[in-house]
Amino acid sequence: MGKYCFKKLVRMIIVMFLISFFSFAVIYFAPGDISDMYVTADMTExxxxxxxxxxxxxxxxVEQYGAWAMKMLRGDMGVSLSNKSAVWPQFQERLPATVLxxxxxxxxxxVLSIPLGLWSGYKKNTWVDNLISSISYIGMSLPSFWFGMLLIIFFSAILHLLPSSGMHTVGNESVFDTFKHMILPCITLSIGHVxxxxxYIRANTIGQLSEEYVLTAEAKGNSQRKTLFGHVFKNTLLPIITLLGMNLASLVCGSFIVESVFGWPGIGTLAMTAIGARxxxxxMTYVMLSGFLLVMGNFLADLLYAFVDPRIKRGGTRNGR
Structure with missing residues (x-):
């Protein structure tokens, strides 16, 4: 297991280096002169x-990248060009809201996808399966910004049930008030992943139900419900471990749009403002944080797989890959 973790760690470092280098290169070769952001009109030549x-x-x-990378490794993310404040404290201030x-x-x-996916796979080709599958297809095709605006119009502008933006009501920072503000952006951010x-759970459930161990369990007199939740359930969740690892970064990047639509005071809103102000x-800090979450999520997913999937050898590769 130690050798397996070491290989994954080396790959993670290489990927982070490539993300940082190419991201820096894109900014370096972007149109315009970066020095114009620092130079004022009253300066002499x-x-x-x-x-x-x-x-x-x-x-x-290459020299600029090397100097920037050394500062990043020391924890120095630089100074914001727009507000002249250190970058990392601004992320630290907003990161809890995004993590929440x-x-x-x-x-x-x-909570929503596991029972629906299991039930859809168990009721394959019935009206229940067709209904759940239709809803999932719609969810995958909905643009998050469009769906978020629909929720705002319906629940905030028409029904006046939920707040449309922000994390707190002015003068009220209670847990219940935060929960009300979080409902709409949370639903918007979750719908595509659900x-x-x-x-994935439906497809895996259908595959597992045809396995010999399921037929053996049923032959021993186990009920279908017990077989489904006692045996099939844990095996269908293995792909979700990988998906969760891969989606950590997409959740942060997805919050980029969702936070802007709902005025949520997280790092997505900070990044959106930074793009407008160049x-x-x-x-760069936002790109590196997103990249780190992506590679770390995949790293943790691989480790979890190594513990829960007996087909993974202790040395490190999955059968069939």
């Missing part, structure tokens, strides 16, 4: 040249 040299903008891309929304959407996705999880230090 000498002051301008000194500032550019101090910032290292007169060096090659992301964690709630993961829980909601699993649909995908249902399809605030490159914040943009």
């Amino acid at each position: 000498e002051q301008r040249e000194n500032l550019i040299a101090e910032l290292g903008l007169d060096k090659s891309m 929304l992301m964690g709630s959407s993961i829980i909601l996705s699993l 649909a995908v999880y249902i399809r 605030d490159y230090p914040i943009i």
Whole structure:
């Protein structure tokens, strides 16, 4: 297991290096001069040249990347170009709101998709299966920003049941008030993942129901319900482990849109503002955080697979891959 973890860790480091390098290169070769974000109109030519040299903008891309990477490894994410404040404290301030929304959407996705996927697979080709499958297809095709605006119009503008934006009502920071503000963005962020999880669980349930161990359990007199939840259930969840790992980054990136629609004060809103202002230090920090969540999610998913799937050898590869 140690060798397996080491290989995965090395791959994770290589992927993070490639993400950082190509992201930095995209910004470096983007139209416009980055130095214009630092230079003011009242600067003399000498002051301008000194500032550019101090910032290292007169060096090659590789040299600039190396200097930036060393700062990142020391925990220095740079200074925001728009508000002249350190970048990482701004992320630390907003990260709890994004984690709260992301964690709630993961829980909601699993709570809804697991029973629906199992029931759909168990009732294959019946009206129940057709109904659940139709709903999941619709969920996969809904644009999150469009669905979020529909929820705002219906539940906030028409019914006046739920708040349309923000995380708290002014002067009220109770848990219940936060919960009310979180309902609509959480549903919007979860709907696409619920649909995908249902399809995977359904397909895996259908496959597991034809396995010999299910026929053996039924021959021993086990009820269909006991067989479904006692044997098939845990085996159908194995693909979900991988999907959850892969979707960690997509939940953060998805919150980019959802947080903007609902005015949720997370890192997605911060990144959206940074893109509009061409605030490159914040943009790069957001890209690196998303990339880290992606590779870390896959790393944790592989570790979980190694513990729960007996077909994975202790040395490290899955059969058939």
